[in-house]
Each structure stands twice: as structure tokens, then as C-alpha cells.
Amino acid sequence: MTSSNLPVLLFLVPFVGALACAALGWQWRRLPALIALTFMAITAGLAVTGLAIVATRGPLRTYMGGWQPPLGIEWVLDPLGSIMAALVGVLGLLTLAGCAPSIQQEMPRRQSLFYACALLLVSGLMGMALTGDLFNLFVHLELASLSAYALVAAGRRGAPRAAISYLFIGSIGASLYLLGIGFLYAATGTLNMADVAARLSASEANLQLTGIVLVISGLGVKMGLFPLHVWLPDAYTLGPAPSTTLMAPLATKLSAYALLRILYWVYQVDYLQHHAAALQVLCWGGALAMVFGGVKAAVQQDLWRLLAYSTVSQVGLVALGIGLATSQSLTGAILQILNDAVTKAAMLTAAAALLSGLGIRSLQQLPGLVRSHALCGAVLVVGGMSLLGIPPLPGFYAKWYILLAAIDARQWAFVAAILLGTLATALYVFRIVEMLYFTTHEPRPATRATGSPGALTTTVHAVALALALAAIGLLNGPMVTSLIIPALPRGLP
Amino acid sequence: MIDHLLSHPPYLVVVVVIALGIYAMIANSDYFRALVGLMLLQSGIILFYIILAVRIEGTIPILGEGHAPLPVPHRIHNPLPHALMLTAIVVGVATVGVAMAILRRLGAEEGSIDEAAAQGPGAKAGGGRR
Numbered sequence: 001m002t003s004s005n006l007p008v009l010l011f012l013v014p015f016v017g018a019l020a021c022a023a024l025g026w027q028w029r030r031l032p033a034l035i036a037l038t039f040m041a042i043t044a045g046l047a048v049t050g051l052a053i054v055a056t057r058g059p060l061r062t063y064m065g066g067w068q069p070p071l072g073i074e075w076v077l078d079p080l081g082s083i084m085a086a087l088v089g090v091l092g093l094l095t096l097a098g099c100a101p102s103i104q105q106e107m108p109r110r111q112s113l114f115y116a117c118a119l120l121l122v123s124g125l126m127g128m129a130l131t132g133d134l135f136n137l138f139v140h141l142e143l144a145s146l147s148a149y150a151l152v153a154a155g156r157r158g159a160p161r162a163a164i165s166y167l168f169i170g171s172i173g174a175s176l177y178l179l180g181i182g183f184l185y186a187a188t189g190t191l192n193m194a195d196v197a198a199r200l201s202a203s204e205a206n207l208q209l210t211g212i213v214l215v216i217s218g219l220g221v222k223m224g225l226f227p228l229h230v231w232l233p234d235a236y237t238l239g240p241a242p243s244t245t246l247m248a249p250l251a252t253k254l255s256a257y258a259l260l261r262i263l264y265w266v267y268q269v270d271y272l273q274h275h276a277a278a279l280q281v282l283c284w285g286g287a288l289a290m291v292f293g294g295v296k297a298a299v300q301q302d303l304w305r306l307l308a309y310s311t312v313s314q315v316g317l318v319a320l321g322i323g324l325a326t327s328q329s330l331t332g333a334i335l336q337i338l339n340d341a342v343t344k345a346a347m348l349t350a351a352a353a354l355l356s357g358l359g360i361r362s363l364q365q366l367p368g369l370v371r372s373h374a375l376c377g378a379v380l381v382v383g384g385m386s387l388l389g390i391p392p393l394p395g396f397y398a399k400w401y402i403l404l405a406a407i408d409a410r411q412w413a414f415v416a417a418i419l420l421g422t423l424a425t426a427l428y429v430f431r432i433v434e435m436l437y438f439t440t441h442e443p444r445p446a447t448r449a450t451g452s453p454g455a456l457t458t459t460v461h462a463v464a465l466a467l468a469l470a471a472i473g474l475l476n477g478p479m480v481t482s483l484i485i486p487a488l489p490r491g492l493p
Numbered sequence: 494m495i496d497h498l499l500s501h502p503p504y505l506v507v508v509v510v511i512a513l514g515i516y517a518m519i520a521n522s523d524y525f526r527a528l529v530g531l532m533l534l535q536s537g538i539i540l541f542y543i544i545l546a547v548r549i550e551g552t553i554p555i556l557g558e559g560h561a562p563l564p565v566p567h568r569i570h571n572p573l574p575h576a577l578m579l580t581a582i583v584v585g586v587a588t589v590g591v592a593m594a595i596l597r598r599l600g601a602e603e604g605s606i607d608e609a610a611a612q613g614p615g616a617k618a619g620g621g622r623r
Contacts, residue, residue: 135577142584146591153595160599164524167592171531172518178581179511179538185574186545206497 004060006050007075007130010085011123011140013043014092018119025112033100036115040093043122047082047089054082055482061132070195074132079487080334084129084257087338091249091345091465092122098349098461099242102356106240107154114154118246121147125254134181134191134266137258138174141222145170148251151243152235162234169231173221180214183207184266197266208271212278215262222255225282225319226289229312233296236308241352244304248311249345253337256318260333263322264489272325283323287417289316294424298431301362303351306428307344310387313421314340320418321402324409327485327492332401334484335476339386339394342472346465347383350376353462357455366435375459377436379466384429386469389422393473397480503544510537522608524599528592535585539578546574 017039025032054060059078063069077085096118107114124144131137149170153163185191187207188199200208217228224232232252236244263272263279272279293313300306314336321333353376354360354369369377386393389400399418406414472479498504514537517530551570600606 135580139580139584142588146587149591149595153598157602160595160602163595164592164599167588167595168518168527168531171588172515172534174584175534175538179541182538182541182545185542191577 005062006060007062007077010046011126013039014119014123018116021112022116032112032115036119037097040096044089044093047085050077051082051086054079070190070192073136074192075130076132077130081129083483083487085126087341088125088250091341094461094465095245095345095349098458099245099352101457102352103242105356117147117150125250128254128258132193138178142174148247152239155239159238162238166231166235169221173218176214177218180211180218183211193266197268212267219255219259224252224312224315225285226292226316232312233305233308237305241355245348245352248348249341252315253341260322269491279323279325282319283414286316286319286323287414289313290417290421294421298424298427303361303363307347320414324405326405327488328401329405330488331484332398335394336398339398342469343383343386346379346462346469349458349462349465350379353455353458363435367439369436375463379462380432382466384432388425388429397476507537507541524596524606524608539581542574542578546571
């Protein structure tokens with residue numbers, strides 16, 4: 001356990017970057033992208049360094065203002081937090097760099113503000129990953145959410161409406177979370193996660209129970225857990241393409257991580273085993289999300305809405321993994337957070353390349369694509385295969401771990417839900433494949449100039465993300481033993 | 494829990510304010526009124542924390558010249574929730590600010606900030622809604 005400034009730097013670098021973008025960005029057309037990507041590159045570098053340091057030398061801690069916990073606010077870069085920070089840093093960098101041409105195309109005069117919001121979102125997510133304080137987590141959750149509302153509202157016609165519903169529903173979620181930690185504070189008199197965990201067992205049972213119910217419902221809204229996901233499809237479809245490409249991979253996943261953190265590090269396994277109903281709710285929400293999200297995705301015509309419902313379905317699998325509460329299922333849940341984040345980043349970047357290069361949003365426009373944009377099509381297919389769970393892509397391992405955990409627990413309903421969800425996933429993935437490769441088509445009317453240099457940049461980043469996905473899959477064994485197993489909470493069956 | 498609530502009337506106020514806020518958010522199709530509901534909901538939660546901080550027959554936690562020495566801890570109002578709620582108020586104000594900015598854009602785009610009105614003629618221009 002070492003004291004270091006690294007955890008706070010991971011938050012401060014994108015935060016200062018956001019201020020720099022907003023303050024200087026309007027001077028010169030290319031400056032905002034330059035500033036934002038420089039700061040994001042530093043963040044990603046620091047996050048990966050942090051992952052390496054934590055894996056070899058153990059957690060890093062920062063005490064804000066030199067105050068020792070439990071009095072002061074503590075930031076911890078522990079194994080799980082460092083995985084999430086590296087995920088946010090690297091995916092944030094790749095998606096923003098990949099979408100830079102789309103940003104210039106969709107909002108030429110508002111680039112500096114867009115980048116400022118994007119970096120604020122990243123800094124909020126970093127704060128969520130690293131803070132060791134329950135109230136601090138609320139502040140960062142809201143920092144990330146407020147940036148997300150603004151990012152959605154910048155979109156095409158209809159986006160402000162989607163953004164305001166997202167804001168109302170998201171704020172109710174945040175309020176429930178805040179009320180929940182109020183009950184935890186009333187029970188224990190402290191807000192430091194480790195300290196709450198130590199004092200919780202001696203406190204009043206009713207307060208604990210009310211707290212856990214409110215925290216699960218609040219974070220359930222933020223992570224888009226069925227049936228609290230209603231804000232998600234519109235926000236991710238109507239928001240600008242670069243916003244969705246940045247948000248969809250990270251925002252819901254980090255909220256799921258926050259829930260995992262509070263359930264297993266604050267309430268801890270013992271408590272959860274004695275109050276299994278809380279986890280049951282999570283499991284059922286996840287199971288229904290998998291089936292419902294998959295089926296809704298399978299009937300969509302719009303590629304972006306399809307991917308939004310797919311996110312609902314995939315986050316359901318994360319919730320199921322968290323809810324089953326064995327070391328196997330949690331390994332699966334963490335892998336699934338990684339898998340869905342990288343997969344969605346790759347697929348949405350490819351979709352952004354199609355949108356900015358050819359103006360394609362709908363599945364109907366996909367036929368004939370393979371000739372001109374073969375790589376984008378290939379990325380969509382690789383991503384789809386990972387969502388479906390084809391080995392050796394990481395989606396397979398994530399699903400396998402959670403499926404085995406469900407079988408071990410003899411929860412046949414959840415086994416059935418995973419298989420049905422996979423079936424629905426197969427439906428929408430094969431629809432994409434069919435439209436790409438097996439549908440005859442008329443020669444494409446020249447809607448926009450094809451092969452613009454911007455679309456090429458985006459495509460390169462999409463391919464890089466797809467290769468990263470394949471690498472995670474191929475290196476799955478060593479990654480689970482060296483990164484994910486040390487990151488699991490203690491005391492799991 | 495209900496008994497506890499009835500024997501501590503201040504918490505009853507919290508429940509009423511939060512319930513009013515949520516009701517206003519659900520029942521109003523006018524987004525602006527719903528926003529007022531959200532503000533009520535946030536105020537209810539702030540009130541909850543502030544009531545948590547109160548100690549019966551307590552005093553303010555100030556040390557220094559001209560003040561009596563502090564009594565035992567359970568006679569001092571807890572200052573921490575007040576500090577937390579300052580932050581929560583800032584977050585709430587920021588939320589309302591973002592919401593108003595979005596509502597302005599919505600009004601400019603659709604000529605109304607009423608959910609029900611815009612479901613009609615404006616909705617088809619809204620594009621991919623379901």
C-alpha cells in the first residue's frame with residue numbers, strides 16, 4: 001500500500017484538459033481536437049502505467065489534503081479500479097481520436113465545447129473508478145451524468161427531448177443513490193467505503209436494508225438495468241454519433257462497476273448472503289434485460305438503436321454476473337464489462353465511420369457495403385461475434401463464466417435467460433451479417449462523397465479497437481489470472 | 494419503520510416533500526413543471542441530511558474565544574452533513590442549469606416545452622422515436 005498522487009492525476013488531467021478546451025478552443029479550428037487528444041493521451045498513458053504498477057506493487061492511495069481516512073477523502077487505485085481506469089483512459093482516447101472527423105463534420109462551430117464535455121465525462125468516470133468515498137462517488141457520478149446530458153442534447157432534431165428525459169430519469173437515479181448513502185451514513189456515521197464496511201455489521205438493520213435498496217435502484221437507473229433502461233435507447237440513438245461512441249461503451253459500465261464496488265466492498269459478501277433478495281432482484285433484472293434487450297435489438301432497423309438495445313442486453317449479463325455472487329460469476333461480470341466496453345467502442349466507431357463517410361444509419365443501407373468499406377463491415381461482424389460469444393473473442397469467456405456460475409447455483413431460469421438472450425443476439429448479429437454479405441443490391445446512389453479522408457481515420461481506429469478485442473480474447477487466460485482474480489472481492493464462495 | 498417515522502415528525506416532512514417532488518415529475522407533461530418537481534425532490538433529500546445532523550438540545554460546533562467550551566459530542570449538531578449538502582446544492586443547481594439550457598433548445602426547436610403538445614405535430618419531425 002503506497003501513497004501516491006497518481007489516482008488524483010488520472011482525474012485531474014482530463015479535468016484540466018476540459019477547462020483548457022473550453023477556454024482556448026475557440027481560437028483555432030483544429031486546436032480543440034489537439035488539446036483534447038493530447039490530454040486524453042496523457043490520461044491513457046497514466047492509466048496504463050497505473051495498471052502495471054498496481055499489478056506488480058499493490059494498490060496506490062491518495063489522501064486528499066493530507067487528511068487520513070476515515071476523516072479525509074481517500075482515492076484508491078486498487079486492482080479493480082485500475083482495470084476500470086485503464087479501460088476509461090484507453091477507450092476514451094481511441095473513440096475520441098476515431099470520432100475527431102465526425103465531430104468536425106457534425107458540429108464544426110461547437111468543437112471546443114464538445115471536447116470540453118467529453119473530457120469532463122472522462123474525468124467523472126475516472127473519479128467513479130478511483131474514489132474511496134461514498135459521497136465523492138455521488139459527485140463524480142453527477143459530473144459524468146451532467147456531461148452526458150449535454151453530450152446527448154448536442155444531437156440532431158429530437159435530441160433535446162431525449163436529453164431532457166435522460167436528465168429527469170438520471171437525476172431521479174442520482175437522488176435515490178444520494179438518499180441511499182444518507183441511510184448508510186445514518187447507520188454508520190461515516191462515508192469512507194472501508195470504514196462503512198467495518199462498522200456496518202454493528203449498525204441498525206433497517207437502515208442498512210433501506211440503504212441497499214435505494215443504492216441498487218439508483219445505480220440501476222444509471223446503468224440502464226431493465227426495467228429502468230427507458231432513457232437509454234433514445235439518448236444513444238438521437239445524440240450525436242461521437243457522443244454515443246464515447247458514452248455507450250463507458251457510462252453504463254462504470255455505473256455497474258460502482259454498484260459492484262458498493263455491494264462487495266461496502267456491504268460485503270456476508271451481508272449479501274444473508275439478504276439474498278437484493279441480489280435476486282439484480283439477477284432477475286439482468287435476466288429480463290438480456291432477453292428483452294436482445295429481442296428489441298433484433299427488430300430494429302436503425303443500426304444505432306440496435307446497438308443501444310444491445311447495450312441494455314449486455315449490461316443485463318453484467319448484472320446477472322454481479323447478482324450470482326460467486327467468484328466465477330464475478331470474474332465473468334468483470335470480463336463482460338471489459339468485453340461490452342471494447343466491443344461497443346469498436347462497433348460504434350465503425351458505425352460512426354459509415355455515418356460520416358456514407359451517411360448510413362439504417363440496416364437497409366448496408367447491402368453492397370463490403371466493396372467500398374470492407375473494413376467497417378468486418379469490424380461490425382467481429383464485434384457482433386463477440387457479443388454473441390464465439391470463441392476466442394472475450395464475449396465467449398464472459399458468458400461462459402456466468403453460465404457456469406448459474407449452472408453451479410442450479411438457477412435454471414437464469415441459464416435459460418442467458419441462452420435465450422444469446423439466441424436473440426444471434427438474430428440481430430446475423431441480420432447485420434446478412435445485410436452486409438448476402439443481400440443483393442442496386443448500385444449505391446452517390447449520396448455523399450465516398451472515401452473522405454476523415455472516414456479513413458475513423459476506420460483505422462475501429463480496426464484498432466477490433467484488434468484489441470481479439471487480443472483480449474486470445475490473452476484471456478493470463479489476463480484472468482494476473483488481473484481479474486486479484487481484483488475480486490474477498491470472501492466469495 | 495413507520496412507527497419511527499410517526500415518532501419523528503421532521504422526517505415526515507422529508508417524506509412529504511420527496512413524494513410531492515416525484516408526483517410533480519410524473520404528473521406534469523410540461524417539462525418545466527417537472528423540473529420544479531425535480532428541485533423539490535432534491536430539496537427533500539437535502540432536508541433529510543440536515544435533519545440527520547440535528548442533536549436534541551445541541552449547540553453549534555464552534556471553538557474559540559467568546560464561545561463556551563464544547564460539550565460532549567452528542568450535544569453538538571453534526572457539521573458534516575451541512576458541508577455535504579453544500580456540494581449537493583451545487584450539483585443540484587448545475588443539474589437545473591443544464592436542464593434549462595436543454596429546455597431552451599427544445600423550445601427553439603419545437604416551439605413548446607410540453608411533452609404532450611410535442612407528441613402531436615412536432616413528434617414526427619422528431620425522427621426515430623420508436
